[in-house]
Amino acid sequence: MGAPLPLLRLSSAAAAAAAAALLLLLLLHLPPTAAAAAALNFSFPSFDISEAHTNLTMVDDANINQGALQLTPDTLNSVEYLVNKSGRVLLSHSFTLWRDLPAPSTNSTTIADADAAGSGGKHVASFNTTFSINVYRVDNATPGEGLAFIIAPELDMPARSDAGFLGLTNATLNGDPNNHLVAVEFDTFKQPYDPDNNHVGLDINNVSSIAYASLTPFGIQIAPSVATNYTIWIDYDGGDRHIWVYMAVQGKPKPSFSVLNSSLDLGAHLLRESYFGFSASTGSEYQLNCILSWSLTVEDLSEGNDGSSGWPAWKFAVAIGVPAAAALVLGLLVFFYMRRRPVGDDPSLLIDKLKSLPGQPKEFMFDELKKATNNFDEKLKLGQGGFGMVYKGVLPGDNPGEKIEVAVKKFSRENSKGGQDDFIHELSIINRLRHKHLVRLVGWCHKIGVLLLVYDYMPNGSLDQHLFGGDDRPLLSWERRYNIIAGVASALHYLHNEYDQKVVHRDLKASNVMLDAAFHARLGDFGLARAIDIDKTSYTERELGGVPGTMGYIAPECFHTGRATRESDVFAFGAVVLETVCGRRPRCDVAGFQFLADWVWKLYRERRLLDAVDPRLAYADDYVAADVERLLLLGLACSLPTPADRPKTATIVQIISRSVDPPAVPPFKPPFVWPAAGPIDDEGAEDGESSRLTSTVVTSSYCPSSSGWTPRYISTEGHVEASDALV
Incomplete structure (x- = not known):
């Protein structure tokens, strides 16, 4: 899939065509008699005392x-x-x-x-x-x-x-x-x-x-x-x-x-x-x-x-459908005409896109953000990623003498068409998101080719910094870790199910879990996030030229499909859960294993699950054993190789809230088989992709070794493959 479609300025005729086309599609999906079904309707926008007598x-x-x-x-x-x-x-x-x-x-x-x-x-x-x-x-x-x-x-x-x-x-x-x-x-x-x-x-x-x-x-x-x-x-x-x-x-x-x-x-x-x-x-x-x-x-x-009414449904469908079909053809012609027009790098087009975004985030002047960050001083840098650098800034508040701390993200690809696309991707998604466990977007700025996003400042940095930042960081207590995981789960459930567009984050990891002043989790960095169609379940990635995300958090099926799905987000969430409980990175050398999940699985099989707890917590005896087991089992369930076997976010939230029991997890990590035997989300695949995927089958098995169990990968021809990226 190429770069995302530009925001189109359709004429009123095209808009009418699109609306008529939508009506036709809705009509075609109705049951045979639904279009003509008779119904009784009552509506009370509010209530008047006179209703009590009528x-x-x-x-x-x-x-x-x-x-x-x-x-x-x-x-x-x-x-x-x-x-x-x-x-x-x-x-x-x-x-x-x-x-x-x-x-x-x-x-x-x-x-x-x-x-x-x-x-x-x-x-x-x-x-x-x-x-x-x-x-x-x-x-x-x-x-x-x-x-x-x-x-x-x-x-x-x-x-x-x-x-x-x-x-x-x-x-x-x-x-x-x-x-x-x-x-x-x-x-x-x-x-x-x-x-x-x-x-x-x-x-x-x-x-x-x-x-x-x-x-x-x-x-x-x-x-x-x-x-x-x-x-x-x-x-x-x-x-x-x-x-x-x-x-x-x-x-x-x-x-x-x-x-x-x-x-x-x-x-x-x-x-x-x-x-x-x-x-x-x-x-x-x-x-x-x-x-x-x-x-x-x-x-x-x-x-x-x-x-039913006296008018047969098929007549109703014809009366509405024929003109709607004609309008659909007109709408498609307008769409493809607009699609083929070169967009180029015209800054005015970008500004038009920004100003037409729903929610209307605040537009900042470049000079005020430059002043707020002391001309993007290196000493104020909070972090850096593949899409840009983030600086701490201080802006004047609405009241006299009031100061507001913010985080300013400066895109590093600002001089390219790709940089503008990244900017629009992130801004168009996050500016409408509203959840207490998401980093809030404050506004944006575009000036002389420089693209900036302004977010709430998170004074306690990231989860990654607290887990691996050294002795200068205070130890995260068990209660805080549990609450952080609960917050991330709530945010992910919102993105996957509650927002009016399904959003796949695609880069869920500890360094993107921010912590506010009260150590509440705020999921951030939507540079890789994508909204997917309401009737789809995956997003096909092509423009980045590879699998998006960070090793250790990437689900195994992504290496075969190049697609991000809600199931792959759940896999990354499982990696964060294990990382938070164990105090070890998802990809690490531990007891001869290269991946944290494999080591935890071995401990679980040996009924030594609590041995996986962060030694700093175990030394302080600052954890609840039942909750540790709950989260570790949840982390393993989210790490299951088959996407369909992983829990949904609604279940994850219930498990963490202790309203349902921890998931049942097999003692041995199941083999990774591709294509999977169960249902795999394939709606996001491009034409021809499904048939291409069926030509590759990889299974995993486990062999005893001095370190416990070592994974090996066997192709359909029986050759052993050494790629550890598929674990």
Whole structure:
């Protein structure tokens, strides 16, 4: 793959063509009847008290106040009025959520209905809903109990459904199949049957969830100490009988991953006519439970509606698709015309690119950055890499006498087209990233061919400096090391799954893990990072003329594919984990091994895993043995040779948060086989690459030696190869 595409200035006609093309592509991916499906829609951008007498029904302690649904009383004046309360708000209109189907042989039965008939004999309605919540803990006290999105059989609520019953059931009714109730709960208080005090759960006739997930690993606190609005998306597919729940801070896009998903057959649990709404409760602990906005779309299965409009889907597709196809051709012509135009090194084009970037990072004047760094004084140099040098700088703050420390990255390839591309790559990715464990971009500067990026200054340098910087650096305690690894995992999960574009870092290593004043991890240096298409899983690298990254952190498959993937980022993360726990570099000579992971694997096999701990920690006895084992096993799991076997970042976050057990790791390092037997991300490969890759097969085996076990590499012809780069 060549240099990245320039940012194009498309005409309004081209933009319209692109939009029409997108519409066509979306249409072509819809199910056969989706384009013409009939649905019932309700939308409440906010709530007015008049709704209580028309569209909404308030039950018990619920009301409307300050433009929001207050599911439990909303007051700070009387604690007595907040405890042991429960309430519901329901749409006054009931919905037909399933219907019995005729036998599959009936001529009028659709394929979808025939499938449904074979799975309970019902057509179950699909729905999706989006709502925003604010759960406020009064005086920063312990929150309790929680709220829920509910589908209920009637416009009423059982008595004494406060405390842990969340306004859903009570001590008498809990678990009764005649409740005909389904709910997605957002629980903030741990009862004996709950996993923790911050989770999402799927409830069926019972407040003990059939499926649940802690939200802490996702960086979400339902009732944080600082009031936060969240948006929640719930999607239900009646055909597949499956539900997905998504959650993010309000204003952020819908995540690509769900916080909870589960099989769910609404037709087996709900009455045919049911109501949508919300419930909440408080107990001896209390909180304010507010719904700020709500939209709901439900497939219409009401009497006389067969789920489709009078216009066949194929006619709908033709009517929209033909002009869209023509627009697509026009859009492609414009695109390739613009693509073939030489960009050159015109500085004005670069400035136009910079000024058109989303997020609009601050533009600095070159003179102020030159002054801030004392003319890029060597004494202020913080580090140097393949893409440039980084200097400490001091800028004036907004208030009189205020000084702000920053890190200024000066690109070393500034006089080349490649330098501009590197600059744009890094700036276009990081300027929109927002995460507490990423180094924050402050701004940029371009002057007379000099390219500069300005970041927050990290006063404690890098993890690498503290692990290997010598006696002049204070020893990193075990607690700090564990928290640093947790922070890096959280940042990597954000890049891979939570950001609206999937980002592959490609150069994750200890020297790129920065430490702020409180020794919190901040992942930085996005010079090699690349965003990948939302429907892809890898990024094909060509412009650097080799495998990007640093030896010891590079996954073995990268030497064959030249591609970076989320799985290769996880491999590098595993190297950082082992490095941090052991106090040794990923590629080092230890007990006859050249790679740290191989030595740790030997200790694990010999049941001497704790011998791998950094001797400085072991001497001070400053570690928790169970957590050491947890991280070392995680590091080995991330180092597995087969990409598909490595844990995903969501699992990694859960392991580190101690919400799930450490991963199971085989006592012997599995052989590296290429192509891998399991599924390998191949979407990012260029044309012809997949067939080229199948011509090379390398396996690894282990032979006993004086040092324990020595890897050897055998090609398909049986010749022993000596390359240690494949370990």
